[in-house]
Amino acid sequence: MVPLVPQADLEAAAHAPKHPHLHRGYHGTGLVHSIESCGTVDGPGLRYVLFLQGCLMRCLYCHNRDTWDLQSDKAREMTVPEVMKQVMSYRHYLKATGGGVTATGGEPLLQYEFVRDWFVACHQNGIHTCLDTNGYALHYDEVLETLLDHTDLVMLDLKQIDPDIHRVLVGIPNTRTLAFAQHLARRKQKTRVRYVVVPGYTDDDRSAHLLGRFIAPMDNVDTVEILPYHELGAHKWALCGDDYKLKGVHPPPKETVQRVRSILEGYGKAVIV
Numbered sequence: 001m002v003p004l005v006p007q008a009d010l011e012a013a014a015h016a017p018k019h020p021h022l023h024r025g026y027h028g029t030g031l032v033h034s035i036e037s038c039g040t041v042d043g044p045g046l047r048y049v050l051f052l053q054g055c056l057m058r059c060l061y062c063h064n065r066d067t068w069d070l071q072s073d074k075a076r077e078m079t080v081p082e083v084m085k086q087v088m089s090y091r092h093y094l095k096a097t098g099g100g101v102t103a104t105g106g107e108p109l110l111q112y113e114f115v116r117d118w119f120v121a122c123h124q125n126g127i128h129t130c131l132d133t134n135g136y137a138l139h140y141d142e143v144l145e146t147l148l149d150h151t152d153l154v155m156l157d158l159k160q161i162d163p164d165i166h167r168v169l170v171g172i173p174n175t176r177t178l179a180f181a182q183h184l185a186r187r188k189q190k191t192r193v194r195y196v197v198v199p200g201y202t203d204d205d206r207s208a209h210l211l212g213r214f215i216a217p218m219d220n221v222d223t224v225e226i227l228p229y230h231e232l233g234a235h236k237w238a239l240c241g242d243d244y245k246l247k248g249v250h251p252p253p254k255e256t257v258q259r260v261r262s263i264l265e266g267y268g269k270a271v272i273v
C-alpha cells in the first residue's frame, strides 16, 4: 500500500500560519537529508546539492522515498554558515563549470526560510542558485518573494496536468503546483520545467499536449527537461517498509521519449533529455 499524505500533515499545511516546516518552526537551521558536493544532474555545471528533508507529495516513482518524513532521526540540522563553509570550499570548481548550488529534496519549499537565507548568502558570494521544486508553495509572502529574488533558476516538476491522473500518480491534487507555475510566469522567473515520462501515467500524447498547452504562453519557461522514468530508487521503498507500486513498470523506450519530445517542441519550447 502506498501511504497517502497523512491527513494531519495536510491540515497542518493548510493552517500553518507562518512556518511552513509544519512541525519544526524556523530557528535558523535547515533539516538536511543529505549532501552531494559535486552533483551533475541537478542544474547547469557542477553543483553543490542540498537534499532537504520532508515532502508532502507521494509520487509512485519517487526515487527519494527516504526524504518524505518531515522529521527524521537520520536527517541533520545545519545552519547557513555551516553549509556555506562547505560551499565556499568548492566554489572554484562550481564557478569554473558554470555551476553553483541547488536546493532539492524532499521539497525545499517546505523549509523556505532556510533556503532563502542560504540563497541570499550564496548571492553575497557570487554563487549561482537553483531551486529544484515540486511547486508545493504554502505561503505567498515576503519570504517566498525574497527567496525567488535570489534564485537564478527554478527547476519546476510538472508531473501531470490532468488532475485525476495527478492524484493517482502523486497522491495529492496539482492545484498548488499549477498556481506556483503561474506565479513564476507572472514574475518572469527563469524556469526549466521537468517532466518525468512514466509509462502508463504520463507517456501518452494527451498528457504531453496538456503540458505543452499549459506552458506555451509562459515566456519564463525556456526549457523543458524530459526525465525518462527509472527504477533506481525502488530499493529505498523496501527499506522504508513500503511496497513499490510501479514494480514491473520499465523505463520508456527511446521512441516514446522522442514522441513526447516532438509534441513539446511543437509548443515552441527547447526540450532536452
Ligand code: SF4
Pocket: 055, 056, 057, 058, 059, 061, 062, 063, 064, 065, 067, 105, 106, 107, 134
Ligand atoms: S515530489 Fe519528489 S521527493 Fe516528493 S514524492 Fe515526488 S519525487 Fe519524491
